[in-house]
Amino acid sequence: MSLYRNIVWFINGMREYTRSGFENASKSFAAKDLDLSMVGRSFMITGANSGIGKAAAMAIAKKGGTVHIICRNKERADRARDEIISASGNSEVYVHVLDLSESRKVWEFAEAFKREHTSLNVLINNAGCMVYQREMNSDGMEKNFATNTLGVYILTKCLMPLLEKSRDPRVITVSSGGMLVQQLNPGDLQTERAPFDSTMVYAQNKRQQVIMTEFWAKENPRIHFSVMHPGWADTPAVATAMPQFYQMMRDRLRTTEQGADTAVWLAVSHAATAFPSGLFFQDRKPVSAHLPLAWTHSSQHKVKVFMRRLENLAVAVKPLEMAVTS
Incomplete structure (x- = not known):
């Protein structure tokens, strides 16, 4: 019975993740939620030179927010910055070059950012990767884990003191529906x-x-945390990482703006922080992080073991001079 229910859920979920799913969900969106000025608020968005990250940066820049875009490639980042400034008329868009797969450099960047800036209101962890073969970074960490998990952990943890002293601080992480088939x-x-x-x-x-x-x-x-599923969006990352899926679904994929919508809503709206911190969102509403009758729930012991191991790995790659002064 549970298998049947999960199959039905997945089929229905496929429709929800597509462009038509967004269009249907958006009928209940409140336009006033995003009718806000972000002048005076600062946002950091990783992986913002293309796809969902760039769409989120564009939307926030149009509202007057100060946007720090974090990208691996300076040339592509500069091009994205120029496009965002041109379209938004907002010159408060800044490029920072960082490869989140390089764990030690994430520490160095975050510490430098804290020294150079007095506040950060919102962090959007959007950057991600899918490396097909097991590859290691310069610190001996597997690259997918280093980028998608350890990089997010180090960046967020290191920036928390800056976020905590800022007004209405938020952290949004862009996840994926794929996690529904995985237990920690x-x-x-x-x-x-x-x-x-x-x-x-x-x-x-x-x-x-x-x-x-x-x-x-x-x-x-003191910080409002959320994680969200953008649905299936037409991004360069999807086209590169899952070419067969992309070819099969491309006519039904969401636009990057539709994929970014919930991340932007979580980052700027008053409605988002009316919900408790720590929830999983899809199309501006909290949804379960598990399939019906799923086996993917984790015990508190497992969670504590995971977080302790993450911390140990993060400390292991922390630059020596930072470890001495912290």
Whole structure:
């Protein structure tokens, strides 16, 4: 019975994730939720040179917000910045070059940002990757895990003091529906034991993002945390990472603006913070982070083991001079 219900849920979910699913959901959106000025508020968005990240940066810049875009490639980042400024008329858009897969450099960037800026109102963890084969970064970390999980952990943890002293601080993480088929596995974070399947590794990383969000929400009540599923959007990342899926679904994929809508809503609206911190959102409403009757729930013990191992890995790659002064 549970298998049948999950199959039905998945079929219905497929429709919900598409462009038509967004169009149907948007009929109940309140336009006033996004009819706000963001002048005087600062936002950091990772992976903002294209796709959902760029669409979110564009939407926020049009509302007058100061936007810090974090990208791996300076040339593409500069091009995105120029396009955002041109379309929004807002010159408060700043480029920062950072590869989130390089764990040590994430520490260095976040610490430097804290020294140079007095406030940060919103962090949107959007950058992600799906590396097909098991590759290691310069710190000896598996690249998918380093980017999607450890990079998000280090960046968020390091910026929390800056967020906490800012007005109405928020952290939004862009996850994926793939995590619905994964239970947290703290015993093999870098896929050293199991066969390497990039799709499942990515889905496990996205489950880890949900667990981190829930944990942070309990531990840091001054910051509003949320995690969201953008649906299936027509982005360069999807076209590159899942070419067969992209070709099959391209006519039904959401636009990047539709994919970014809930992240923007979570970042700017008053309605978003009326919900408790730590929830999983899709199309501006909280939804379950598990399939009906699913086996993907994690015990508190597993969560604590996962967070402790994340912290140990983060400390292991922390630059020596930072470890000495902290």
